[in-house]
Amino acid sequence: MRFSILTLGDNYEHLRPHEQFYHEVLEEAQYAEELGYDGFWVGEHHFQASQRAFPSPQMILAAISQRTKTLRLGTGVSVLPVNDPIRLAEDMAALDLLSHGRVCFGAGRGYQPHEFAGFNIAMESTKERFWECLDIIRLAWTQEQFSYAGKFYHYEDIALLPRPVQKPAPPIWVAAASPGSAEDIAKRGYAFCAAPFASSPSPEEVAAQLVRYQQTFTAAGYGQPTTDLPHVFWTHVADTTGQALKEAEAGMKRKLGSSTKVWVKPGVSGYEAFAKLGQFLATATIDQLDALAIFGDPQRCLEKVKKYHAAGVTHLLVMFDWGGMPRQTIFHSMELFAKYVMPHFQETGREESAAIQVGERAEARVLAQKNRDAVLDVSA
Numbered sequence: 001m002r003f004s005i006l007t008l009g010d011n012y013e014h015l016r017p018h019e020q021f022y023h024e025v026l027e028e029a030q031y032a033e034e035l036g037y038d039g040f041w042v043g044e045h046h047f048q049a050s051q052r053a054f055p056s057p058q059m060i061l062a063a064i065s066q067r068t069k070t071l072r073l074g075t076g077v078s079v080l081p082v083n084d085p086i087r088l089a090e091d092m093a094a095l096d097l098l099s100h101g102r103v104c105f106g107a108g109r110g111y112q113p114h115e116f117a118g119f120n121i122a123m124e125s126t127k128e129r130f131w132e133c134l135d136i137i138r139l140a141w142t143q144e145q146f147s148y149a150g151k152f153y154h155y156e157d158i159a160l161l162p163r164p165v166q167k168p169a170p171p172i173w174v175a176a177a178s179p180g181s182a183e184d185i186a187k188r189g190y191a192f193c194a195a196p197f198a199s200s201p202s203p204e205e206v207a208a209q210l211v212r213y214q215q216t217f218t219a220a221g222y223g224q225p226t227t228d229l230p231h232v233f234w235t236h237v238a239d240t241t242g243q244a245l246k247e248a249e250a251g252m253k254r255k256l257g258s259s260t261k262v263w264v265k266p267g268v269s270g271y272e273a274f275a276k277l278g279q280f281l282a283t284a285t286i287d288q289l290d291a292l293a294i295f296g297d298p299q300r301c302l303e304k305v306k307k308y309h310a311a312g313v314t315h316l317l318v319m320f321d322w323g324g325m326p327r328q329t330i331f332h333s334m335e336l337f338a339k340y341v342m343p344h345f346q347e348t349g350r351e352e353s354a355a356i357q358v359g360e361r362a363e364a365r366v367l368a369q370k371n372r373d374a375v376l377d378v379s380a
Contacts, residue, residue: 001305001345002315004039005032005334006076006232009054010255010322018053022060024327028320029064031331032071035338036346039072039104040064041230041317044079046115058091065099074104076232076317077175077193080133081109081126082119086158088133089140093164101165106193106230107134108175111264111274123268128152131188134174141169173230178273182209186216186225193230193317196308197292198277206231207311227314234293235318236325237336241296248295249286251323256281294318298340305341 007028011021029040042060045052054060061073073095078088096103109130110116116123132150139146145159164170173193176182185192192213196206210229217225236251238244264271264278280288289295294304305316318337321330 001309001313002038002228003036003337003342003345004041004072004074004230004315004317005029005037006041006043006074006317006319007054007321008043008076008319009045009052010324011053012051012254012324015324021053025060025321026063026067027327028330028334029071030067031334033068035334036342037071037334037338038315039074040068041074041076041104041106043076045112046079046082047118049114050112058088058095061103062095062098065095065102071102072104073099073102074173075106077106077108077173079110079115080107080137081121081129082115083133085133085136085153086140086155086160089137089160092137092170093141093160093162096164096166096170097162103164103166103170104173105137105170106173106175107137108177111177111271113264113268123264124270125152127270134172134190138169138172171226171228176209182213183216186213186222187220189217189220189222191226191229193232195232197232197234198273201292203307203311206308206313210312229313230315230317231308231313232317232319234289234295234322235301235320235333235337236293236295237298237301237333237341239297239336241300244295244297244300245286245290247325247329248289248293248323251325252284252286252289253323255323256284298336301337302341302344305345309345 005028007025009025011018016024032040042054042057043052044054044057046055057075057078061075064071065073075092080088092103092105107130109126113123116126121129129152132153135150136148136153136155139148140158140160141164145157146155147157148155172190174185174190175195176185176192177195177198182192182194194206194209213229214225234248234252236244236248238247264275266272266275266279268275294301296304308316320333325333
């Protein structure tokens with residue numbers, strides 16, 4: 001089982017400046033590699049209403065690529081309808097060169113009306129735009145030269161330079177965030193990345209979705225699909241379950257209290273499931289959220305992960321830095337998960353590659369950053 005970290009860029013300026021948050025995330029990625037996480041994925045959102053500070057995940061990942069050696073670098077996800085597909089293909093190819101072939105490309109169509117409005121994109125067109133964009137990006141990566149004539153995009157004689165290191169292309173995952181979307185993705189021959197809280201909340205529903213995806217993929221003539229299908233979970237580990245739930249409840253109130261206000265509302269064609277989910281999350285209790293997440297002390301989190309592993313999940317994308325969690329709290333949660341949960345699902349020896357002293361590393365990093373901040377204050 002593989003474990004990667006996903007950050008969506010949740011940040012609130014009254015808690016910390018965006019500049020500080022950016023550099024904390026770079027440290028988070030470095031620390032993730034030290035702790036043995038497989039990858040680090042960054043989401044994309046736009047404009048102040050979202051309260052998420054990463055409009056260009058490839059920019060963040062480019063910085064991370066220069067601070068890490070083995071960490072896989074993923075977009076989780078790039079919102080294709082608001083991007084120029086050729087420009088995005090170029091950016092991701094450049095990132096693949098900078099990282100020596102570590103790019104994972106996660107793609108989705110988005111769900112926040114204010115983002116599409118800001119780019120003058122009709123929400124009703126996003127599904128068609130998404131598939132056209134993805135087709136173009138894949139062609140740009142795999143063909144020496146190509147032309148494309150679609151409903152929304154037209155290109156003549158495009159020859160990308162540079163091309164990605166990975167051949168024939170970086171691995172691609174498409175977001176499956178509503179019931180039935182995994183099967184739609186399978187029909188087109190792509191792997192999917194799931195948000196179980198949105199599309200298949202229980203381990204039993206996850207298992208059923210995986211079976212349907214595999215059957216649909218094979219029936220469509222693509223052979224056997226990859227088993228590397230990342231599943232996203234809000235995650236928070238603390239020394240006690242009571243502490244974890246208390247901290248998670250405060251973070252979720254901050255996160256969902258702001259983010260669900262800008263989610264798509266009922267009545268938009270193609271977004272019915274997302275609208276319903278947004279209404280649920282806006283008023284969800286910590287008990288309801290706990291059932292969809294990995295919250296608790298290490299043992300409780302281990303038992304939750306075991307259930308999803310038994311359901312067939314082979315790759316977890318865990319989210320630690322959400323809802324304005326302090327850096328030291330985030331790092332401690334990462335440590336506890338890496339020390340007490342991950343080794344149960346990894347090959348023998350890998351977890352012994354770096355001794356983890358829970359608490360000490362996070363405190364040392366926080367102290368080092370404070371010292372650097374003090375130097376900057378003096379020099380200013």
